[in-house]
Amino acid sequence: MRLGLCLSLLPLWCLLACTDDPSGPPPTPSASLETEPERPRQLQVLAAVDVQGRTGPGDRPFQASRRTGRMGQYPCTSCHEQPIVELSAAAVERRWSHLNLRIEHAAALRCGTCHRYASLDQLQLIDGDAVDFDHSYQVCAQCHSPQARDWAGGAHGKRLGGWRGDRVVETCTGCHDPHAPAFPRRMPQLYPQVPRTGTDR
Amino acid sequence: MTRKFRLRDLFTLMARGSEAASTAPASASGCGAACSCSTPEDSGHSVLDKTVDRRRAMGMLFGGAAAAATATKSAASVTQTEPEKDEKLLAWEEQLKGNFRLMTERERAETIDRLEQLTLIRHGVDVRIRDAGAIPGVLYGYAFNISRCKGYRNCVEACIKENNLDRKTGTQYIRIFEMEGGQVTFEDGDAEYFHQVPAEGHFYMGTQCFQCANPPCVDVCPVGATWQEPDGITVVDYDWCIGCRYCEAACPYWARRFNWSEPEVPAEEINPNQHYLGNRLRPKGAVEKCTFCIQRSRQGQLPACAEACPTGARVFGNLLDPNSEIRYVLEHKRVFRLKEDLGTEPKFWYYMD
Amino acid sequence: MDFLRFLRGALGAATTGGRTYHLWMGVLTFIIMVGGYAYSVQLREGLIVTGMSDHVSWGLYISNFTFLVGLAAAAVMLVLPAYVLKDVDFSRAVLIGEGVAVAALTMCLCFVVVDLGGPQNMWHLVPVLGYFNWPRSMLAWDVLVLNGYLALNLLIPLYILYQHYHGREPQRRKYVPFVYLSVFWAVSIHMVTAFLLAGLPARPFWNTGLLGPRFLASAFAAGPAFIIVTLHFIRRMTTYRIANETLSKLAMIATVAAQVNLIMLGSEIFKEFYFPTHHSESARYLFFGLHEHNALVPWIWTSISMNVLATIVLTLHPLRRDQRLLYPACLLLFVAVWMEKGIGLIIPGFIPSPLGEIVEYMPTWVELAVTAGIWSLGLFVFTALVRVALAVETGSVRHPGAPIMQD
């Protein structure tokens, strides 16, 4: 009885706890009077890491936004105390947990292509090297190398904080849901308006 | 960008000559980006006489009322207790002020002070209006990735809020066109779409003011109310504009908007972080346009549209900095601009992944 | 002192007249007042009460403006032969022509002012007080040439009338240089107005080298046509004698200009439609409609039919010489050119917009009332001027000491 209850609540709990899909770029801070030119307020809340293995234009190092700060229930090991085993594709379909995940990435991918079963707080590359979640762009770049190149240069992705000073860019998963990276179809944004009055056409 | 000879250049030369004769160094800021950057500070003092002259002359024209107004003002009779009288006085002084380009630093400070007070009286909002000049060594450029834009229009919303655009007539600087695949013809594009995006078989192209390096809108203005700043932004002095809308007819990119009626922005939505040449509240009957968010970009921030774009389709930066992202795009991507045949040299490029 | 007396006499002449005269001026005054009220609405609410929009940012006002500049310029067709070639026939009509010019320029300036979003800022245009963007802006040029032309056309007839008032022959040395000047000036006001539009690469419909010559041709058709119609009225209503030969010469001028105008129109139409490009979209909109938008199609075809019909009547000698046909043909020509060069030229320049969007234009009651008011003002000014001129010329207003004129 109690077990049944627990089991039935489990998916719900997972749903609430593991919402680590990206919520888009961090909300624009409302305009403040004292915006500091060099380091806009946004960056003071937004932690960034030095990008490894790549440089921006002019061979300059740059930073990417952190992944971990924006994941709902990180570290993963707070639930997954044990390493997990690979699931078959059918089992992924029938899974009980992480129900919020929409998985629409290349069909050949398994969870273990990117997640490191042996130590779930990390990701891994194809060659087995461990990668920190904050450097997840290295995982993406294995397949999406042209995009990664443009991302480092500035033609792909999104700069954060301002056009001047230290370059900080959004990490891949800041915009793309890693489990379903294509942008969703949705209604366009509505604009603020006031109702029209009599003299208007 | 090499320039061909045009008849207009001759006119420009003549204009420089005549301006140089009458207003000495003030002409430097008047002739656009081609000249060495003159910060507002340098142009100030030397034209002091001219502007004082104007005020005195206007005062004579209107029976000394202007002089009286100035005198009353300096006697510090402006108190917050009589807002209506204050408003009239302030509005009258505003009416007599000069072209922003020719103002001395003190006059600039005074008009900004008046405008801030007027906004407080009229809308009950405490705003801060800057007059920050161009940052030396900066020329702004913009790139738009047409393979990334999904038509979400988050930029439009951000622009409306950031720039205090009129909510009543639904003014928008940015138009996102839903284009049919296989061609780049705006005639077949649709900027009024409202359905799930991205639509099958279509791509999206955003337009706004392209801050042309050779802007036709600037030359045509009969009163010099619009000009190009040294950092390449074409701005409008809203209080100097007479509303003839010649510039609106001259812009090949349909980037200018007119205030057909008194613009309405709900007080609680007014963005208080303003610039004299940017998003301050506009009067009825003046022309306005996108300024690459001059109030933000001159503080090192990205324009609101670039910051709001959820797909990263918008790249903004300094064209003179070889290590900027915009330069990376220009050097590594195939880019194109709209209506290059007109020779307007927009500083806004489209590119694809 | 003498001059004041002259002015008083002129004022007297303008304010006295028969019942028809007073009725006519009264009706005009009423329409002017209605226009004034409409303008006050526009001042209060902003230009939102007009049919204009960011897409079609110039409308009825500027349309009338471009047409009237042409009308003003056409006065030169009478000035040159009359004053310089000493063609007596014309010198009788020339004062009328200059009256037309002054009235047309008054209307032009009014139309520009009512089109402004910030008329309270107009002093920004005054060269030393404000910032006059000359010579870069074509609009600045236009302000300059229009005001200069207005001054010339006020001063030359004023001098001549004043001399006649004293019963003296005006001294050629004193006014002929200004006549020459005003001839060049007349061509320039129309060319500058054409350049104002033709200099915009954003609007391919206007961006053509033929625009200036077309403006001149249509102006020299509509202007004399209008003067012919007025001369007809003056002949019927006053004792002022105007020879038939004057009329037939004027009709000849109107005819040739109308023919040239049609040739140019044809050549424009050929260029737009032999191989239509994206730049021809506006012409397509005007003549055939674009994507179900065809508000101007009936308008332009009416204008063209009237134009062709009038030109045919004028071209065939027997028809033109028949006075019962001449006046309607002239009126037809005048209206046709107004339709073509006003609305038919300005509005399509904005449709489609430079980004291909189609928003149509329809004037509102405010625009119509203001336009009617300004036209009435023009007619008012014209009637008053002509009345004064005729009074001086016929000798009913003259200096007490002046000798009796023979004419």
Ligand code: SF4
């Ligand atoms: S896009 Fe239009 S408004 Fe902007 S600078 Fe160019 S011509 Fe001027």
Ligand code: SF4
């Ligand atoms: S509308 Fe204003 S900015 Fe534009 S040309 Fe006229 S005066 Fe200049």
